[in-house]
Amino acid sequence: MKFFQVEKITDHVTRISGLISEYMYLVEGSERALLIDSGCGAGDVRSFVESLTPLPLSVVLTHGHYDHAGGAGRFEEVWIDPAELIPTPIHYDRSQTFEKLKGWHPSLRLEDMSPDPVFHPDSEASVLCHPLTAGMRFSLGGISVEAIPCPGHTPGIFCMLIVEDRLLLTGDACHSISYLFFDNALSIEEYRENLCVLKQQEERWDSLLLSHPIGAAPKSMLDEVIRLCDEILTGTTDEVPYDYQGKPAFIAKAVDENMLRRDGVYGNIIFRKDKLQRNQRPE
Ligand SMILES: [Zn+2]
Numbered sequence: 001m002k003f004f005q006v007e008k009i010t011d012h013v014t015r016i017s018g019l020i021s022e023y024m025y026l027v028e029g030s031e032r033a034l035l036i037d038s039g040c041g042a043g044d045v046r047s048f049v050e051s052l053t054p055l056p057l058s059v060v061l062t063h064g065h066y067d068h069a070g071g072a073g074r075f076e077e078v079w080i081d082p083a084e085l086i087p088t089p090i091h092y093d094r095s096q097t098f099e100k101l102k103g104w105h106p107s108l109r110l111e112d113m114s115p116d117p118v119f120h121p122d123s124e125a126s127v128l129c130h131p132l133t134a135g136m137r138f139s140l141g142g143i144s145v146e147a148i149p150c151p152g153h154t155p156g157i158f159c160m161l162i163v164e165d166r167l168l169l170t171g172d173a174c175h176s177i178s179y180l181f182f183d184n185a186l187s188i189e190e191y192r193e194n195l196c197v198l199k200q201q202e203e204r205w206d207s208l209l210l211s212h213p214i215g216a217a218p219k220s221m222l223d224e225v226i227r228l229c230d231e232i233l234t235g236t237t238d239e240v241p242y243d244y245q246g247k248p249a250f251i252a253k254a255v256d257e258n259m260l261r262r263d264g265v266y267g268n269i270i271f272r273k274d275k276l277q278r279n280q281r282p283e
Contacts, residue, residue, distance in 0.1 A: 003043025029140025
């Protein structure tokens, strides 16, 4: 079974696609390499990345969801915001994630799955989790990666700025369809504020990298998503119903079968009406 595919983005940056088309990014300098996210846990991401680069490797996780942190149990240490270590139903669980992925990939075997990372209650892997903090910089030799927080999708999610290549990986923090409906997601009001703080640094990048379902977007997507937050707060979006585990959620702008906006604009949000304002009590 082929678990990973690669695509070169710049001299320093390689996009690695995992089993469910989730994207990880390998950034290589002259001295070190950094893996941003570890995929959904299917396949041995560590061996695969080590086959791509001979450099000493560090691993940073943008947030704790299974499709980003699933392979963490393969490594000795990772960097992640401590807020992301509190397990949620969307965190990686070796047997549960296996059952989910097997539905899409029937030939997947349990032994293909990574061990549970240290923040899972049944963890057998000893993964040291270092706290990822705002402004933290991974210097790799000629290229560096800086961590910039943008809470919303989750409380401790980070964007990663590949400084010298002027690329901002927004990942799930701001993508073509941002999920703001999980129980621990922030309100639209708070998310909007965090996007505006992120935007203050926008002269530092030329374009955006994403984690799925598409790999890249123009930097104007940030403005579109801020605008969409305003429209959500004033109740002027399309509000296409979207069921999430029995909880009513809404897609802000109508989408096609690939979950991309019908109007061709980059940036969309799935939200809940009980998580619009800060201090609003969720239902
Ligand atoms: Zn996520």
